[in-house]
Amino acid sequence: MIAFLVVLVLVAAVLLWGILIYNGLVRMRNMVQEAWSGIDVQLKRRTDLIPNLVSTVKGYAAHEKGTLEEVIRLRGVAQNAQGVGETAQAQGLLGAALGRLFALAENYPDLKANANFAQLQASLGEIEDEVQLSRRYYNGAVRNLNIAVESFPSNLIAGRFGFEKAEFFELESPSERAVPKVEF
Numbered sequence: 001m002i003a004f005l006v007v008l009v010l011v012a013a014v015l016l017w018g019i020l021i022y023n024g025l026v027r028m029r030n031m032v033q034e035a036w037s038g039i040d041v042q043l044k045r046r047t048d049l050i051p052n053l054v055s056t057v058k059g060y061a062a063h064e065k066g067t068l069e070e071v072i073r074l075r076g077v078a079q080n081a082q083g084v085g086e087t088a089q090a091q092g093l094l095g096a097a098l099g100r101l102f103a104l105a106e107n108y109p110d111l112k113a114n115a116n117f118a119q120l121q122a123s124l125g126e127i128e129d130e131v132q133l134s135r136r137y138y139n140g141a142v143r144n145l146n147i148a149v150e151s152f153p154s155n156l157i158a159g160r161f162g163f164e165k166a167e168f169f170e171l172e173s174p175s176e177r178a179v180p181k182v183e184f
Contacts (some may be wrong), residue, residue: 035138060111
């Protein structure tokens with residue numbers, strides 16, 4: 001009888017252990033999804049701001065058509081990007097194009113003095129800060145999930161129930177890692 005109780009307690013302990021690990025993995029996976037949603041919201045705000053920015057610049061720098069078209073094209077690419085890696089790459093290219101767009105303003109003093117342009121520039125700066133904060137939160141959540149998925153003994157539960165490592169949101173080239181310089 002005592003042996004049966006000991007076995008029952010051990011089975012219950014193992015079952016409880018498995019449930020706790022499984023629930024922890026579910027929590028971490030949901031944190032990764034929530035963090036990605038935060039990045040997605042900020043990137044949407046950024047892409048929504050671009051048409052207004054392009055319109056404002058277009059009025060002052062009509063002959064800079066190539067740069068404006070490139071920003072618009074890359075905005076479309078960024079909006080249609082799927083997955084973390086593709087989104088990171090598209091957003092890096094869009095950021096570089098926006099940097100070139102702001103560099104154009106140096107040649108147009110009237111544009112630099114335009115209140116609408118200044119407001120759009122300030123809004124874009126705030127959004128870039130929010131994207132950076134969201135990216136840090138996301139990457140922290142990914143790190144925690146990946147550690148749990150790869151570490152023993154939680155990897156036993158993770159493998160059994162299909163939990164997988166998540167992809168970090170990283171910029172791929174050193175030039176994309178550089179902070180765009182936007183000074184007026």
